[in-house]
Structures are given as structure tokens and as C-alpha cells.
Amino acid sequence: MATTMITTLDRSSRAAARGLSDISIRNLFIIPTILFLIVFNIFPLIYSLGYSFTDFRASTSAAANFVGLQNYRDLLSDPYVWSNFAITAKYVIISVAGQLLVGFGVAMLLNRDIPLKGLLTTLLLLPMMLSMAVVGLFWKLLYDPSFGIINYALGLGTFEWLSDPKMALYAVALTDIWMWSPFVMLLSLAGLSAVPKHLYEAAAIDRAGPFYTFFRITLPLVAPILMIAVIFRTMEAFKTFDLAYILTSQPTAELISIRLYKMAFQEWQTGRSCALAYIVLIMVLAITNIYVKYLNKVKER
Amino acid sequence: MAAVRTSSEITFNRVAIVAVLLVTIIFLAPIYWIASTAFKPRNLATTIPPTVVFQPEISPFVKLFTKRSQLRSPPSPEEYAAAPWWERVVFNGGEKIVRDGKGQVQWSGYPSRFMNSLIVAITSTVLAVGMGTFTAYGFSRFKVKGEADLLFFILSTRMLPPVVVAIPMFLMYRAVGLNDSHVGLIILYTAFNLSFSVWLMKGFMDEIPKEYEEAALVDGYTRMEAFFKIVLPEAATGIAATAVFCFITAWNEYAFALIMTSRRAQTAPPFIPSQVGAGLPDWTVIAAGTFLFLLPVAIFTFLLRNHLLRGMSFGAIRK
Numbered sequence: 001m002a003t004t005m006i007t008t009l010d011r012s013s014r015a016a017a018r019g020l021s022d023i024s025i026r027n028l029f030i031i032p033t034i035l036f037l038i039v040f041n042i043f044p045l046i047y048s049l050g051y052s053f054t055d056f057r058a059s060t061s062a063a064a065n066f067v068g069l070q071n072y073r074d075l076l077s078d079p080y081v082w083s084n085f086a087i088t089a090k091y092v093i094i095s096v097a098g099q100l101l102v103g104f105g106v107a108m109l110l111n112r113d114i115p116l117k118g119l120l121t122t123l124l125l126l127p128m129m130l131s132m133a134v135v136g137l138f139w140k141l142l143y144d145p146s147f148g149i150i151n152y153a154l155g156l157g158t159f160e161w162l163s164d165p166k167m168a169l170y171a172v173a174l175t176d177i178w179m180w181s182p183f184v185m186l187l188s189l190a191g192l193s194a195v196p197k198h199l200y201e202a203a204a205i206d207r208a209g210p211f212y213t214f215f216r217i218t219l220p221l222v223a224p225i226l227m228i229a230v231i232f233r234t235m236e237a238f239k240t241f242d243l244a245y246i247l248t249s250q251p252t253a254e255l256i257s258i259r260l261y262k263m264a265f266q267e268w269q270t271g272r273s274c275a276l277a278y279i280v281l282i283m284v285l286a287i288t289n290i291y292v293k294y295l296n297k298v299k300e301r
Numbered sequence: 302m303a304a305v306r307t308s309s310e311i312t313f314n315r316v317a318i319v320a321v322l323l324v325t326i327i328f329l330a331p332i333y334w335i336a337s338t339a340f341k342p343r344n345l346a347t348t349i350p351p352t353v354v355f356q357p358e359i360s361p362f363v364k365l366f367t368k369r370s371q372l373r374s375p376p377s378p379e380e381y382a383a384a385p386w387w388e389r390v391v392f393n394g395g396e397k398i399v400r401d402g403k404g405q406v407q408w409s410g411y412p413s414r415f416m417n418s419l420i421v422a423i424t425s426t427v428l429a430v431g432m433g434t435f436t437a438y439g440f441s442r443f444k445v446k447g448e449a450d451l452l453f454f455i456l457s458t459r460m461l462p463p464v465v466v467a468i469p470m471f472l473m474y475r476a477v478g479l480n481d482s483h484v485g486l487i488i489l490y491t492a493f494n495l496s497f498s499v500w501l502m503k504g505f506m507d508e509i510p511k512e513y514e515e516a517a518l519v520d521g522y523t524r525m526e527a528f529f530k531i532v533l534p535e536a537a538t539g540i541a542a543t544a545v546f547c548f549i550t551a552w553n554e555y556a557f558a559l560i561m562t563s564r565r566a567q568t569a570p571p572f573i574p575s576q577v578g579a580g581l582p583d584w585t586v587i588a589a590g591t592f593l594f595l596l597p598v599a600i601f602t603f604l605l606r607n608h609l610l611r612g613m614s615f616g617a618i619r620k
Contacts, residue, residue, distance in 0.1 A: 019523030029439035033432050033495060034451065040492040041458040044469035051469070058472060106324050109317045120325055122606040128613075129329060133555035133570045134591050137577065138335050141584050147347040149334060167340040178328065183613060190610050190618055228614065239462040242555040248575050257464050264468045265560060277465040284459060288460040293451055295617045 023066035045281070052274035059268035071275035081276070084259040089243075091173055091255060092237040098177035099233055103184025104226065110185070111192045121189070124180045132179065132242040139175045140247060170244055179243075182235075184229045193220070224298050231291045235284065256280060271297035335595070338588035343394055346584045360390040361589035368389070368407040370397040378412065410591055414572040418594075420483055420550075422551040422567055425490035428542045433498025434536065438528060440499070442514075452500070456615070459496035463556035471560055483566045489557050494547040501546065504616030505539025506532070542608040545601045552598065569594050583594035 020028070052071055056064035077083050110121065129133070142150050143161035151159050161171040169291065195218060203213045241257040264273035338346050339356035341384050376384070376506040381392060391398050440448060470489065472478070479485035509532060517527040533540075559571040573590050576582065601607070609619055 008347060017544070019525050022524060025524050025528075026443035026445065028436040030445065030451075032457070033499065035438040036408075036432065037455060037458050037492060039493060040470075040488060041461065041466065044473060045461075046464060047473065048465075048469035051472075058475075067532075085543070092564050107325070109321045110315060110319060114318055114321060118606070120321060122603060123325055124328055125606070125609055126599060126602055127333060129549060129598050130332075130595055131555065131570050133553075134573050134594055135331070135335075136586070137574045138591055139331065140577070141338075142331055142334065144347070147349050147351075147420045149351045152349060152351055158543075161469075178331065182328070186610050187618065225618065232614075235460060241462070241464060242570075257462055260462075260468075261560075264464070265471075270468070270472070273468055276461075277468055280462060281465050284317035284460055284462060284465075285457060288457050290457060291460075294617070296449075298617060301407070 043210055048274040048277060049096045051271050052272040056271040056274075057268050058270040064271065067271070071272045072279070075272065075276055075279065081256075081259065084254055084256045087169065087252065087254060088238060088240075088256045091169055091240065091253075092234055094170065095173040095176040095180070095237050096230060096233045098173065098183045100226070100230060102177060102181040103186075103229070104188045104222075106181065107185045107188035108190060110189060121186075125186060127179045128182045129180075134181070135248055136175060136243040143171055143247075162248045162250070165250050165252040168248040168253040172240075172247050172253055175247065176237065176240065176243060179232060183233065184226075187229040188222060189223035189227050194225075194295045195221045224294070228291070228294055228298060231287065231294060235287045235291060238284065238287065311369070332595075335588050335591050337461050338584055339592040341585050343583055343585050347468060354491075358390070359387075360394055361583075361585035362593075363387045363390050363464045364394070364396070364409075364583070364586045365589040365593070368409050369396040370399055371395070372397050380451055382588050391504075410572060411569075414567055414569045415593070417483065417562075417566055418552060418568040418570075420610060421486045421490060421566070422548050424483075425487045425494060425548040425551045428487070428491040429494035429498045429547050430502075430540060433495055433502050433543065434533075437502030437506045438498045440503050442511070454505075455496045455499050457496075459493065463554075464560070465558055467560045475563065481562045481565050481567070484562055486558065486566055486568070489561065490551040491553065493554075493557075494550055497541050497550070498547055501543045501612060501616040502539060504534070504611065505536050505543070506541075542605060542612060545605050545610075546612045549598055549601060 008142040023150075038203050051064065053066055053068060054064035057066050106124065110117065110124075140162065142148050145151060145160050145163075146162075150161070151157065160167060161170050199217050199221075200213065203217060208216070239257055241261065242254055244253055244255050245261070247253075251278065256276075257280070260273055260276050263269050263276060337353075340359070341352065341355055342358050342360065345352040345355050357463050369391060376392050376397070379533040381389060386394065388398055393449070401407060439445070440452065445451060448533065466489075474480045474482075474485050479488075513531050513535065514522075514524075514527040517531045518524065524528065553570065554568075558568045562568065562571070569590070573587065574588055576590070605612070
């Protein structure tokens with residue numbers, strides 16, 4: 001009833017006469033934000049789209065020459081760039097799979113009555129809140145072949161984590177798994193606690209085994225939220241820069257964003273790096289699209 | 302399920318609790334190692350076997366804040382006796398604090414980077430949360446044409462890889478002289494956090510019953526007054542949580558800071574790794590810098606613990 005009263009009030013001149021109208025308030029609240037994002041996010045992208053068709057180098061004062069699609073053609077036929085994409089794909093798969101296993105596993109363990117559960121959960125969440133760059137740097141000490149505590153604890157002698165070309169990418173992924181498993185755990189816990197208890201009770205009455213209960217009740221009901229975690233982590237892992245850049249300079253661990261950084265700010269191939277940035281951008285937007293669709297789906301439930 | 306408990310279930314529960322404790326210890330070990338290294342004398346930082354029990358020292362923090370040079374010969378007993386405690390600590394480690402002609406202690410690069418981090422993170426948080434709150438209210442309460450598309454647009458700006466945005470921003474900033482400036486970094490972080498703050502705040506706004514404002518409107522408030530006097534106080538918890546998230550993101554950010562700043566406006570994340578130069582780094586000093594830098598985030602994480610889920614999922618999942 002109150003709602004109908006308001007609508008009549010809004011339409012009548014009384015509400016409008018006092019202060020700003022709803023429409024101008026809406027515009028006042030929303031438009032500045034949209035403009036801000038257009039100026040500082042979209043405009044730069046248009047700017048760099050233009051440069052991606054040139055041979056511009058920001059380190060020289062030479063004018064940019066229009067080269068058409070040359071940059072894109074060169075990049076897509078460059079095996080070096082393709083290997084960066086392959087390394088990135090490998091990194092994404094290893095680190096997201098690791099986070100899924102560890103995060104969901106720990107959530108399954110935590111999903112029961114445990115003394116000090118709240119405190120334990122908060123402590124477990126700490127790694128993902130910390131700065132990747134700064135904590136990543138410290139992992140260099142932990143991985144150190146001669147005095148790192150990891151080799152000491154695992155009895156690995158002088159195992160080379162970061163300077164062995166075969167190992168470097170796994171070492172970076174391992175640190176990423178340490179940082180981000182808590183994220184998967186957090187979402188899994190939310191999913192697990194939302195599974196209705198009566199389903200388990202019914203399963204127990206039917207004498208269903210633990211495997212049957214897990215695969216037929218727990219997993220299907222937690223799956224949508226796990227999917228969100230996986231897509232989100234995939235997107236973030238694809239963009240990884242800080243951690244890999246700080247931990248190692250091995251070419252075998254050169255992710256696409258590191259290649260992009262070097263191309264733009266060390267080799268100063270500005271035009272070409274703009275083109276590569278666009279290729280990366282399109283990939284990220286594709287994953288984002290899937291992510292948002294999924295978010296909305298879960299929200300509707 | 303809980304009603305009927307077999308002995309095997311009870312055993313399994315106990316095993317699970319022990320496993321959780323083990324996992325927690327493993328997860329916290331790197332953080333503990335940072336904290337403990339920050340209080341070690343330099344010669345105990347890189348020993349085999351690792352030093353776990355030691356007499357804690359404050360010297361890494363003194364060294365963190367001052368410029369030092371290697372001592373060629375030990376200080377004379379008078380010089381040592383006349384030195385304040387913090388200088389003696391440095392003497393003990395075989396170094397001396399660099400002083401200028403007037404005898405003033407020379408600061409290291411760390412305090413100014415820490416201040417830059419504070420300035421940039423706080424200012425961008427205030428801007429992003431302020432704008433985000435208004436925008437979220439607009440989306441939450443009014444009909445907006447193409448609302449889903451606009452919200453997707455807002456979110457997608459957050460998903461852009463930093464290096465992709467940084468290339469054109471670097472060129473534009475260079476053209477207008479915003480490279481290596483606080484303002485430049487603040488703008489970037491505000492834009493980056495704004496989308497997050499809109500999404501999160503919209504979730505909080507949606508939870509405030511519309512009836513509150515409608516009652517106020519009936520009582521003769523204007524829409525603006527209702528927003529400031531009714532909605533904002535109701536949204537206070539949400540605003541605080543959003544602000545802490547934005548602060549942490551800006552505080553931790555590395556790629557933009559690395560590319561856009563070099564000295565004057567450089568923040569701590571690119572500065573701390575740059576300390577590991579050639580030769581053997583002094584890990585106690587790095588640990589001390591890392592420890593101070595991580596401390597605010599650790600405290601905030603504890604304060605935020607009930608909102609973490611919501612924040613990390615952009616407000617999509619609520620408890």
C-alpha cells in the first residue's frame with residue numbers, strides 16, 4: 001500500500017517541487033562514474049588501437065608510420081609469441097587446477113564442527129589478501145637452493161626451484177596456489193554450507209555410501225559456485241604479471257603479460273605492443289563475458 | 302546426519318581436524334618466516350639448518366629506515382658510548398649510519414615510499430568509494446535503460462590486464478606530465494577500484510529496504526535528504542567494507558606503480574623488490590620492510606573477515 005502511495009506522490013508535483021527530481025538525481029549519481037571510466041579506461045584503449053596500426057616507438061621522436069595490419073600479422077606468425085601463450089596456458093591450467101584441488105579439499109575438511117573454526121578460516125584466508133609482488137619476493141628466499149626453508153623442510157638438498165628452466169614455471173604456480181587456494185576455499189565453504197542438511201539425512205536413511213553422497217549430492221550442488229571460482233581464477237591467472245616477473249627471469253616462465261611489458265617498456269616497440277595488448281584484451285573480454293553470465297545465473301538462484 | 306554417529310565417523314572427524322591444523326600451519330609458515338626474519342640478526346637469516354629460536358632484535362627496522370655504509374674499522378669506544386642505542390645496533394652489525402655534513406641522519410628510501418603508498422591508497426579509496434556509493438544507489442533505486450549492459454561495461458573495465466591499460470596511459474601521462482606523480486597514480490587506482498566499488502555497493506544498497514526512504518519522502522524529506530540521512534547511515538557497514546577492499550587493492554598494486562612511477566611518487570610494492578640488487582641482499586631488512594608493509598593488510602583482513610566472501614565475489618555471493 002505504501003508503494004502505491006509513493007508513486008502517486010512522485011507523479012504529483014509535491015515530490016518534484018521539493019529538491020531535484022528523481023531523474024536528475026539518477027543522472028547526477030550515475031553519469032560522472034560512466035564518464036570517468038570512459039575517459040580513463042576506454043579512451044586510452046582507443047588511443048592504443050590507433051597506435052597498434054603504426055610502427056611507433058615511444059623511445060624516439062620519430063613520427064609514427066601507418067603500417068596497417070602488419071603488427072598483427074607479425075605477432076600472429078611469431079613462434080616466440082605463440083610460445084608465450086602456450087606457457088601462459090600451461091601456467092593457468094597448473095595453478096587453477098592446484099587451487100581447485102587444495103581449496104576445495106580444505107573446504108571439505110573445514111565443513112564440520114571444529115573448535116575455533118572462524119579463527120582458522122580467517123588465518124587461512126590471509127595469503128590472498130597480501131601483496132603478490134612483496135610476498136612473492138620473499139618466496140625467493142624460501143625457494144633459495146642453499147638456505148631456503150623449503151628445500152630444508154622437504155630434504156631436497158640444493159634443488160633449483162627458480163633457476164632451473166624446467167622448474168621455474170612450476171615454482172611460480174606453486175606460490176600462486178599458496179596465495180589463491182584460500183579464495184577457492186572461501187567460495188567452496190559458502191557453497192557447502194548452502195547444501196540443505198535434509199538431503200544428507202535422506203541419503204543416510206537410504207544408506208548411501210560417502211562416495212555416492214559426495215558425487216550425487218555435494219558436488220552437483222556446489223558445482224556452480226566452484227565454476228565461478230574457476231572462471232575468476234582463470235581470468236586472473238591469465239593476466240598474472242607481478243609474481244612471475246618478480247620470482248624468475250627464466251624464458252620458460254615468460255607469461256604473455258611479461259612479454260607484453262618487455263615489448264612495451266624495455267624494447268620500446270610501442271606500436272607492436274599495442275597490437276599484442278589488443279590480442280590479449282580480446283581474450284580477457286571473452287573470459288569476462290563467460291564469467292559475468294555465470295555470476296548472473298548464480299545470482300538468480 | 303549428526304544424530305547417528307558411528308565410531309568411524311568420529312575418527313574421521315578427528316583426522317580432519319588434525320589435517321586442518323596441519324594445513325593452517327603450512328599456509329602460515331611463509332608469513333611466519335617473514336615476521337621472524339624481520340627480527341633476526343643478519344647472520345642468522347640465512348643459516349642451515351634454519352634458525353627458529355633466537356634473541357629478537359630491532360636492528361633490521363633501524364637499518365630499514367636509514368642509509369648505511371660498511372664500517373672499515375670498528376668505532377672507538379668513546380664514539381660507541383656516545384652513540385644512541387639505535388646507532389649502536391647498527392655498529393654491532395658492522396655498519397654505520399650515513400650522516401650529512403651537519404650530522405643529520407640520512408633516511409633510506411623506505412619511509413618516503415611508505416608515505417606515497419599511504420597517500421595514493423587512501424585518496425584513491427575515498428574517491429572510488431565516494432563515487433561508487435552514489436552510482437550504486439542510482440542503479441539500485443532507479444530504472445536505468447540498458448542497466449545490465451552498463452553494469453557489464455563497468456565490471457569489464459576492472460578486468461582489463463594492467464599492462465594493457467598501462468601502455469596508452471603511459472603515453473598520455475607523458476604528454477601531460479603526469480608520469481611519476483601522485484595524481485597520476487591516484488587516477489589510475491580510482492578508475493581501477495571504481496567498478497569494484499559500484500558492484501559491491503550495489504549489493505549493499507539492494508539490501509536496504511526501499512520502505513525506509515519512502516517513509517522519509519512521505520514525511521517531507523527530499524530524495525537527497527533521504528539519501529544522506531536515511532540510506533547512507535544504513536549503508537555504513539557496506540561502505541566501510543568496500544573501502545577496506547579498495548584500500549587493500551590499491552595498497553598491493555604493483556604493475557601500474559612499476560610502470561608509472563620511478564622515484565618521486567613510487568609506492569612500496571615496486572620499491573621493496575628493487576632493494577634486492579646485486580650481491581647478497583640483507584634479507585632481514587627486506588623482511589622488516591615487508592613486515593611493516595603487510596601489517597595493515599593483516600589487520601584489515603581480520604576486521605573484514607565476515608565480508609571477505611562478498612568482496613571477493615564482487616557482491617554476487619552473500620552469506
